[in-house]
Amino acid sequence: MADGSKSDLFVGVDLGGTKILAGVFGPQLRLLQTAKLSTKSSRGFGSVVDRIARCVRDAVDEADMSLKQVQAIGIGAPGAVDSETGEVIFAPNLQWKDAPLRKELEKQLEIPVFVENDCTACTLGVHEVELKGRTRNLMGVFLGTGIGGGLILDGRVHRGFNGTAGELGHMVLQVGGPKCGCGNNGCFEALASRTALFREIQQRVKAGEKTVLTEMLGDGLAELKSGDLRKALRKGDKLVEEVVESAAEFTGIAIANLINILNPEVVVLGGGVIDALEDEMMSIIIETALDYAMPGTIKGVEILASKLGDNAGITGAAVLARSRHR
Amino acid sequence: MADGSKSDLFVGVDLGGTKILAGVFGPQLRLLQTAKLSTKSSRGFGSVVDRIARCVRDAVDEADMSLKQVQAIGIGAPGAVDSETGEVIFAPNLQWKDAPLRKELEKQLEIPVFVENDCTACTLGVHEVELKGRTRNLMGVFLGTGIGGGLILDGRVHRGFNGTAGELGHMVLQVGGPKCGCGNNGCFEALASRTALFREIQQRVKAGEKTVLTEMLGDGLAELKSGDLRKALRKGDKLVEEVVESAAEFTGIAIANLINILNPEVVVLGGGVIDALEDEMMSIIIETALDYAMPGTIKGVEILASKLGDNAGITGAAVLARSRHR
Numbered sequence: 001m002a003d004g005s006k007s008d009l010f011v012g013v014d015l016g017g018t019k020i021l022a023g024v025f026g027p028q029l030r031l032l033q034t035a036k037l038s039t040k041s042s043r044g045f046g047s048v049v050d051r052i053a054r055c056v057r058d059a060v061d062e063a064d065m066s067l068k069q070v071q072a073i074g075i076g077a078p079g080a081v082d083s084e085t086g087e088v089i090f091a092p093n094l095q096w097k098d099a100p101l102r103k104e105l106e107k108q109l110e111i112p113v114f115v116e117n118d119c120t121a122c123t124l125g126v127h128e129v130e131l132k133g134r135t136r137n138l139m140g141v142f143l144g145t146g147i148g149g150g151l152i153l154d155g156r157v158h159r160g161f162n163g164t165a166g167e168l169g170h171m172v173l174q175v176g177g178p179k180c181g182c183g184n185n186g187c188f189e190a191l192a193s194r195t196a197l198f199r200e201i202q203q204r205v206k207a208g209e210k211t212v213l214t215e216m217l218g219d220g221l222a223e224l225k226s227g228d229l230r231k232a233l234r235k236g237d238k239l240v241e242e243v244v245e246s247a248a249e250f251t252g253i254a255i256a257n258l259i260n261i262l263n264p265e266v267v268v269l270g271g272g273v274i275d276a277l278e279d280e281m282m283s284i285i286i287e288t289a290l291d292y293a294m295p296g297t298i299k300g301v302e303i304l305a306s307k308l309g310d311n312a313g314i315t316g317a318a319v320l321a322r323s324r325h326r
Numbered sequence: 327m328a329d330g331s332k333s334d335l336f337v338g339v340d341l342g343g344t345k346i347l348a349g350v351f352g353p354q355l356r357l358l359q360t361a362k363l364s365t366k367s368s369r370g371f372g373s374v375v376d377r378i379a380r381c382v383r384d385a386v387d388e389a390d391m392s393l394k395q396v397q398a399i400g401i402g403a404p405g406a407v408d409s410e411t412g413e414v415i416f417a418p419n420l421q422w423k424d425a426p427l428r429k430e431l432e433k434q435l436e437i438p439v440f441v442e443n444d445c446t447a448c449t450l451g452v453h454e455v456e457l458k459g460r461t462r463n464l465m466g467v468f469l470g471t472g473i474g475g476g477l478i479l480d481g482r483v484h485r486g487f488n489g490t491a492g493e494l495g496h497m498v499l500q501v502g503g504p505k506c507g508c509g510n511n512g513c514f515e516a517l518a519s520r521t522a523l524f525r526e527i528q529q530r531v532k533a534g535e536k537t538v539l540t541e542m543l544g545d546g547l548a549e550l551k552s553g554d555l556r557k558a559l560r561k562g563d564k565l566v567e568e569v570v571e572s573a574a575e576f577t578g579i580a581i582a583n584l585i586n587i588l589n590p591e592v593v594v595l596g597g598g599v600i601d602a603l604e605d606e607m608m609s610i611i612i613e614t615a616l617d618y619a620m621p622g623t624i625k626g627v628e629i630l631a632s633k634l635g636d637n638a639g640i641t642g643a644a645v646l647a648r649s650r651h652r
Contacts, residue, residue, distance in 0.1 A: 080622055080623075089622070090622050135487075137486060137487050149587075151588075153479055153480075153484055154479075154480075154482060154484060156480060158479055158480060158588070159589070160463060160588060160589025160590065160623075161461075161463050161589050161590060161591035161626070161627060162589055162622060162623055162625055162626065162627075163589075164589045164620065164622055164623040165587065165588055165589035166587070166589075167586040167587065167589075167620050167623055168586070168587055170583075170586045170618075170619075170620055171583040171586060171587060172499060172579050172582070172583055172618060173498060173499070173500075173501055174499075174500060174501045174502075175499055175500045175503075175576070175579060176500075177501075182620065184617075184618055250501070253498050253501060256498070257496075257497040257498055257583075258587065260493040260494070260496045260497060261475075261491065261492070261493065261494055261497060261584065261587065261588075262477075262484070262486060262491050262587075262588075263485070263486025263487050263488055263489075263490045263491035263492075263493075264486065264487060265487035291510075292496075292498060292510055293496075294490065294493050294496055294508065296406050296415070296416050296488060296490055297406075297486075297488055297490040297493055299488055300487065300488065301487060301488075
């Protein structure tokens with residue numbers, strides 16, 4: 001517990017394939033300050049650990065605080081995690097295998113470090129900060145470059161036998177459907193992630209379909225971002241509308257599947273795609289889920305978009321730090 | 327606990343849409359005797375309760391025991407169950423809603439009654455009796471007339487918010503696929519249940535395809551049973567082979583989805599379709615699941631067919647009775 005020399009600060013780190021985001025939180029998990037660095041995973045594990053430590057120091061310094069005031073650090077990492085040892089078992093985006101993240105970071109910072117899967121961390125953040133812990137059965141579904149999820153079942157994080165539970169993105173929804181990065185066809189991720197949306201739009205533009213996106217970004221659409229889709233939709237772009245609607249329908253079917261299997265009380269959606277396209281997608285997602293889930297199973301189940309946005313990861317990591325810290 | 331006048335007997339009841347099976351079990355859950363009655367659900371809730379009571383009495387009598395020796399009765403019921411109150415919240419096959427099964431049966435038999443969803447009960451039975459409790463994360467998948475499942479996660483039964491978790495049969499695997507009884511298309515149940523297998527065979531026979539089944543059963547195939555498919559396969563019937571292989575592939579994909587989502591340690595398959603076609607289906611199911619699940623997630627996961635067969639339900643119900651009884 002806090003001694004005389006420490007305040008009750010917690011740092012949450014969202015470790016992604018391209019960027020590291022660190023946030024300094026007060027004892028009630030109010031976000032005080034953030035810092036960001038690129039991950040540069042190609043430089044190897046040791047270098048990424050250095051960059052995480054630097055990002056944590058930067059965030060604490062930005063908040064005019066000192067590392068001495070930090071009680072614990074939580075990290076959400078993109079892969080399978082042994083939450084007991086703090087090892088990242090494997091993280092394809094970082095090309096890590098059995099990486100002792102906790103141990104190496106504790107060496108550098110001399111503060112207790114706790115590691116969790118990134119989507120599980122986000123779900124913890126939503127559960128604790130956004131929903132104030134009011135449900136025992138929460139499923140988080142995050143649509144970004146890929147699609148992942150986190151599960152809180154009967155009041156506890158469900159991690160599974162290999163610590164990999166929540167790989168929702170590779171649920172096959174359409175046998176023989178579009179190719180997924182994992183090698184299979186018709187995965188949820190191949191139908192509704194940002195990657196899937198962009199690929200579909202780019203293919204249809206190549207095939208001669210018209211969209212305002214090419215006026216905005218040029219024919220190659222190389223710089224396409226989720227926010228551009230929102231702009232195109234507001235200009236009434238038919239192609240983008242069709243593609244986004246289709247992704248929302250597949251998301252609704254995926255959520256119906258998950259509700260039928262797990263019967264959570266609350267399903268929360270997040271990630272860059274939802275953050276950018278919430279207004280356009282959520283009503284279709286909910287309507288489709290109601291259409292596909294068993295009536296007795298979806299009865300009373302809430303489906304909502306997280307308000308935490310980009311900060312879901314650091315918030316959840318801070319929740320982890322606070323709850324695991326003794 | 328047992329007093330002088332009682333032995334440690336438990337009765338497990340498998341309540342189905344068409345038949346009631348009751349089994350008397352010894353204290354170590356050895357099956358002593360069974361009895362069977364048709365359900366006759368059209369006669370209404372009160373009548374079915376009477377028949378369950380009669381079936382329990384018959385089984386105990388067949389075992390040359392007395393009801394006084396029975397410590398507790400467990401029942402697996404086909405629907406959503408409130409396992410605390412022993413009410414069947416809804417069971418479409420029985421046309422029950424908020425049916426006070428525990429209360430009414432306790433009135434008749436004066437023995438403690440515990441009620442659980444049938445697939446959850448089967449999963450409990452496999453967990454306790456077949457696997458000797460050796461895993462904390464078990465998923466049961468049962469292929470019969472319909473498809474259902476049971477979940478033991480982190481050592482506890484997962485029932486979910488409405489007590490309906492485990493509706494695996496209505497996971498959509500093929501958007502736009504064959505029509506399901508639930509009104510949707512492409513559900514697992516519409517692709518791999520007995521109903522789906524028979525419908526596919528009957529449609530293809532109508533369309534002029536040849537099969538030894540018509541020699542065995544006549545052109546209408548009205549009396550088709552799962553065992554007939556096995557006989558046809560052993561005669562080298564190509565049509566049945568294709569249909570069974572396809573169902574096994576869809577089952578493998580469904581199991582890969584579930585492994586990706588929940589990461590159990592053991593997946594056990596059961597139900598009439600598996601009991602009849604285990605030799606033909608299991609290797610395809612396992613191969614397909616390995617092909618579709620994420621390598622880090624399926625690593626070390628066992629997929630096996632239950633040996634409990636038709637007795638899975640009564641065994642699980644007896645496990646329930648023994649574990650809940652104080």
